[in-house]
Amino acid sequence: MTVQESGAEPKAAGMKDVAAAAGVSLGTVSNVLNRPDRVSPATRAKVETVMAELRFVRNESARQLRAGRSRVLAYVMLDGSNPFFTDVAAGMEDAADAAGEGDLSLFLCNSAHQPAREAAYLGRLEQQRVQGILITPVDPDAALLGEIAHRGTPVVIVDRTPGGTSHCSVAVDDVYGGEIAVRHLIEQGHDRIAFIGNHTTVGQVRDRRLGALRALRAAGLAPDRLVDLTTTALTVADGRGAGERLAGLPASIRPTAAFCANDLVALGLLQTCANLRMNVPQDMAIVGYDDIEFAAAAAVPLTSVRQPRRRLGRTAVELLLAESEPGHEHRQVVFTPELVVRASTLR
């Protein structure tokens, strides 16, 4: 266009410009920003006025470069479309707000189960020198996490207990969760129970299944009373598919109850049951896992294993912030889940 057309774009004022316009030194402007108490009320007011006039916006890159510390935390979540993880994130936000006094931001990154995306985010975050990384990893034992931590960016693993004790972590006792879920089904009179999930690929699911087996054993039932319906992922669609397979089994061997690896799967199963006119819980009792909000809101409210989601998030942030303290030792916190009984299992 023309010379400077519409804007005249004054080319973004920096602290230097503010200093000049306010008739003080650069250092004083910095003090106004970082140690307001070290500067007299009069000059402070003057500088702040000028900042407003000049629409000064502090350059965080420069700040961080010089100061060395960052003011952002990041949570790399496994699945942004699963309400469980957004609830965990909400807990983190609360903790960050509380701890940071407005000086700490939490950014969310969604790996969506893709290792490549996860790695890309981790790389970027490390380059950014964020204050810390919270992550529910695709593979908790991947070497990358250890390397990052070793190079100095604190890492806390969320909802997974890693093999070693090389990180802080927060998790929930999934074996116990599986156990109470299936124990409840057994108490309701079921002795042939479907397990729906992808226990071969996901650590937590493996644990939940282990707990299920333990409950069977405790009740004196043979392990083959647990009927595996393996899914590829843990979505509503997977649950629907498993429901169809389940319904297709001959009545003689068809389980009368199902323990689903998470609530999404359980909701899918529930939907298939409704379509096929199977009554829940009379024809099919269902237990989910996570107790997401939609579990209670289902038309047949879902019995589910509740995890302290927000607490998980809050604790994770607290552990992360504690990492920078002097004599820090990694801690693995494990919460205990509880069974929330609703209509989907009560005849």
Added chain:
Amino acid sequence: MTVQESGAEPKAAGMKDVAAAAGVSLGTVSNVLNRPDRVSPATRAKVETVMAELRFVRNESARQLRAGRSRVLAYVMLDGSNPFFTDVAAGMEDAADAAGEGDLSLFLCNSAHQPAREAAYLGRLEQQRVQGILITPVDPDAALLGEIAHRGTPVVIVDRTPGGTSHCSVAVDDVYGGEIAVRHLIEQGHDRIAFIGNHTTVGQVRDRRLGALRALRAAGLAPDRLVDLTTTALTVADGRGAGERLAGLPASIRPTAAFCANDLVALGLLQTCANLRMNVPQDMAIVGYDDIEFAAAAAVPLTSVRQPRRRLGRTAVELLLAESEPGHEHRQVVFTPELVVRASTLR
């Protein structure tokens, strides 16, 4: 456990160290990073080896400070716990991945309907000099957004059409959405319809209600055939509460159908109906809005107004990236929603 045990921290290698160790100049190291083709294969290999050995991690702050450009986009979402927004975000991630060739990251920020939190995130993002901001604002006409855009950070408004044309935006025609929802209910024989939502505080909800009124008018029904049940927010709990109020109305004036401002509310209503033994759709037909995945998965699958969620996200990113092109003009893209009819309205 070995040589440098816990302390010793070799103090993170910078490009200078890499240059020294590789026996080349600083500039060459930079070239390896930024213009690999400008450097001979031999030296390039050498430098890359050294980088790996020294565990060099590029300092993004310094890079950005000097280079001036950032490689991150951010989406400030209104409600991370509403699957609608996480789906929009997923669309954005796809578009960012596609456009950036691995060089563009999308960070998510959750304002959770809190203006203060939104403002804090916006401030931080602007200071960070991010490449652009996508936002579903609490208040789309807040001055802050205009200021940020004016100061040079591109802003795209998502799922809201702002008053003026001072931003790019993507949205869905909510008036039309409300209209087709209620037209459908009227076609199903209903002539007294509840509207459940907080239309006084949220722009989209206002529009959806307007559409509802328009449908009534078109059918020759008086506007008072729309019965307002106003909620404070749009959560499942709000839907439950509204359901109880609805059930408490005398049968003579109780609506036989409800149009809910979003699916969360509809699911809450559905749940209350189940509790109170009201059959859906016989005693109460329900239409939701957004067509989130859980809408189809409800035990009575929900009729809902579908918005092209991922498309919304993708388009938003495309608009954002286009902002930096030479003669850019702001565009407001409006998509048309469609009605997805399911069991909750079909008798």
Added chain:
DNA sequence: CCTCCGGATTGAAAGGTTTCACAAATCTGG
């Protein structure tokens, strides 16, 4: 044998902030 050329490499400046040792101004109280 000399010049010129282009690809590879170099060196130094620049980018906006924080920090820190220090100077100036003001205050304390003897």
Added chain:
DNA sequence: CCAGATTTGTGAAACCTTTCAATCCGGAGG
């Protein structure tokens, strides 16, 4: 009214990259 303490303010260095003009070098062309 002065020594010393305290409060304010200053100036320059440092943080780690990117960028760009300048240099270097081996070889092609004359």
